[in-house]
Amino acid sequence: MKLGKSGRWLMCIMAVTASQAMAAGKCEKLVATGSPDAPPYSWQDPKDPRHLIGANVDLLRQVAGELGVKVEVLSAGRRDQALEEVRSGRMDVLLDTPMQVAQLTALDYIHPPLQLNEYLVWTRHDATVTLDGPADLARYQGSVSEKARLTPAFEAFAKAQLKLVPSQNLTQALQKLVLGQVDYVLAGRYSGMAMIQSLGLGSDLIARDLVVDRPGLYLSVSHNSACNDAWLRGQLAKKLTELPVSGASEAVLQQNVERWKAQMQMTADAPKQ
Numbered sequence: 001m002k003l004g005k006s007g008r009w010l011m012c013i014m015a016v017t018a019s020q021a022m023a024a025g026k027c028e029k030l031v032a033t034g035s036p037d038a039p040p041y042s043w044q045d046p047k048d049p050r051h052l053i054g055a056n057v058d059l060l061r062q063v064a065g066e067l068g069v070k071v072e073v074l075s076a077g078r079r080d081q082a083l084e085e086v087r088s089g090r091m092d093v094l095l096d097t098p099m100q101v102a103q104l105t106a107l108d109y110i111h112p113p114l115q116l117n118e119y120l121v122w123t124r125h126d127a128t129v130t131l132d133g134p135a136d137l138a139r140y141q142g143s144v145s146e147k148a149r150l151t152p153a154f155e156a157f158a159k160a161q162l163k164l165v166p167s168q169n170l171t172q173a174l175q176k177l178v179l180g181q182v183d184y185v186l187a188g189r190y191s192g193m194a195m196i197q198s199l200g201l202g203s204d205l206i207a208r209d210l211v212v213d214r215p216g217l218y219l220s221v222s223h224n225s226a227c228n229d230a231w232l233r234g235q236l237a238k239k240l241t242e243l244p245v246s247g248a249s250e251a252v253l254q255q256n257v258e259r260w261k262a263q264m265q266m267t268a269d270a271p272k273q
Helices: 005-024 055-066 079-088 134-139 152-161 170-178 189-198 230-246 248-269
Strands: 029-033 042-044 070-073 093-097 107-116 119-124 141-145 163-167 184-188 205-213 216-222
Touching: 029 055, 029 079, 042 055, 055 070, 055 093, 055 107, 055 230, 055 248, 079 093, 079 216, 093 107, 107 230, 107 248, 119 170, 119 189, 134 152, 134 205, 141 170, 163 170, 170 184, 170 189, 170 205, 184 189, 184 205, 189 205, 189 248, 216 230, 230 248
Parallel strands: 029 070, 029 093, 141 163, 141 184
Antiparallel strands: 093 216, 107 216, 119 184, 119 205
16 A cells, blocks of 8 residues: 555654654663561561562562563661652652652652552450451550551541550560550551561461551652653553452562561571670
């Protein structure tokens, strides 16, 4: 089929436009960061403290690899320091942030979330605690780690109706539970499971069949990142939508639960100096 001048001109314009779109959508490397203390999702690599490891790190590497984009996941310090590194554009991606309306002016949150962190109610195995819903927690004394990242809605509910004693970390909260100082602890399904098993408390503490909160952990891209364009955001969203269907999210999460438990056991078994 022969094309006239107008047809050839249109084909050239389409080719140039497609080429420009591909060039605009090609980001060769992302530098990411996240929480250094949120296993099994992300935590500092004991063998290489400059970097983070964890389920969210592995999933980001998998997704970016399928897009032909290299990823380096660095530790930027505390969570607030990691957030500032990404807000400023010194790093491109935050890999485990809950949705925060105040950050929408600086970050693009990629939907769906990379993970849903289900918070469960953990009690002593022999506790006579009756729980049909979150409102029943008001009858008891509880504890939660100061590092827990709950949804604003649940935090407001807890502040208004629950008796929650803050703990410095999850270990301290679980110790209070074992000692009978509190009736329950709120903790993530996987972080609670891993910590309880690593502390050897599996026969003492159990999770009740009650999910009280389900905050999402999102990938978010800095507005100041040179890689932040429609192509990258769209491709990341597509890949994140495919992850749960493929079963990859659950498999990677379980692998990192075991990884962290093994690390905790090695620390416990190490000879004291």
